[in-house]
Amino acid sequence: MMPTLGPSVHKILITVSIALVWLARPLSSAPQIPSIDWDKQKAEILQHYRALVQIDSSSPPGNETKVTDYLKKVLDAEGIPSKTFALDPNRANLVARLKGNGSKRPLLILAHTDVVPVHREKWPVDPFGAVMKDGYIWGRGTIDDKDKLVAMLTIMLLVKRSGAVLDRDLIFLAEAGEEADPHGVGINFMVDRHFDEIDAEFAVTEGGSARLEDGRVTVVQIGTTEKLPKRARLVATGTAGHGSVPRVDNAVVHLAAAVAKVGTWETPMHLNETTRVYFERLAAMSPPDQAARYRALLDPQRAKDVQRYLAENEPAHYSMLRTSVVPTMLKGGVGMNVIPSEVEATLDIRALPGEDIGEFFNQMGRVINDPAIKIVPIPATRPEAPPSRLDTEMFLTLESVAKRLYPGVTVLPSMATGASDMAQLRARGIQSYGIGPAVTEADRIDYGAHGDVERLSEASLYKFVEFAWTAISAVAIKK
Ligand SMILES: [Zn+2]
Secondary structure: OOOOOOHHHHHHHHHHHHHHHHHHOOOOOOOOOOOOOHHHHHHHHHHHHHHHHOOOOEOOOOOHHHHHHHHHHHHHHHOOOEEEEOOOOOOOEEEEEEOOOOOOOOEEEEEEOOEOOOOHHHOOOOOOOOEEEOOEEEOOOOOOOHHHHHHHHHHHHHHHHHOOOEOOOEEEEEEOOOOOOOOOOOHHHHHHHOHHHHOOOEEEEOOOEEEEEOOEEEEEEEEEEEOEEOOEEEEEEOOOEEOOOOOOOOHHHHHHHHHHHHHOOOOOEOOOHHHHHHHHHHHHHOOHHHHHHHHHHOOOOOHHHHHHHHHHHOHHHHHHOEOEEEEEEEEOOOOOOEEOOEEEEEEEEEEOOOOOHHHHHHHHHHHHOOOOEEEEEOOOOOOOOOOOOOOOHHHHHHHHHHHHHOOOOEEEEEEEOOOOOHHHHHHOOOEEEEOOOEEOHHHHHHHOOOOOOOEEEHHHHHHHHHHHHHHHHHHHEOO
């Protein structure tokens, strides 16, 4: 039956259409983002990027001060004030700040300046040559993390040149010691000793990615949270003795059984806001059988059924659903005819944000169910922090800019199974988001971060800088 519209319904419709007209009006409050001629900008981006890759800052030893010296020179030439902070004079951090009108809290953009070491014999080109070949720039750090470093540097230069009024301070941090930092020269030094220099409402840094398929960006992942290393040792004790006489309290036998139990333990599954949205959106873009599995995860009745499949076929997704327990080292024994009285295993445990780790160890103890085994926690290297929210201005802007720049893209908030320097920032209350340039799946596997060889396509570099600039300037510049 078709109901006729009464007068009150008409009134609602009129009100709705007025509202639509209001929404469609030119937004006088929209930020006055200066438009950039990206074709003209390319040469400068490439010049700084190649110069940064050409500085060997592999850590250890790092030598990040060579990088901050370079950055300082570039910033000085533009009249952008910067300061360096160094616990170790060879491993300086640099902070530059463009002042805003103070109406909002600052935005921190950061990248690390060190890179992982290289095995030179694996490289077809000089790893610190920033060689340009086949449309790529090749070199250690091209993906991790000098792409983000040049993006953040370029944003500072462009904001300064534009003369735009900022609603909030824009802070640039080039940090040392992300890859290897036994002495705490990087993020820990900055957070513990100079937090006022980098305190902000939002941070944007590495920790995200984008997928390039047939020349089109299909997925943008924005890092919003990460698992927390909470490692432990399993220590088994028994009676020492002669290898010719079997003993029921043989520590090796008890340890082996315990390792097998925890290594195959299907720990409880939990979703948080990030992983729930991640699997919902992943289901929406996946082929039917895959989509059905991701949807099953959202249904407590069916979630159990797909765990085995994920464990065998999509281990990273399996890990994203739970606090994971992975045996990584075994230690024990002094001779082939000696029963040792103590042997141990190391477990790389990665906890979900918010996991009650004491209770988790109790549960693990019940799974092992052996008084000969002691669980000994290893002190955590990162602080605990809640996930960054998906409803902040920063996240929503990154999301909308991704959709605008890459039509048809799916934006996924993501939880890293590994750990990053965002942990320290989130623990201090900064809503922190990870971004990254678009790469093909093949490039991600063969030429990705920490791989034998690293490279980034020139086109992806420029598009990434444009993406970062568009989102960051929109959040910083006066509305
Ligand atoms: Zn990195």
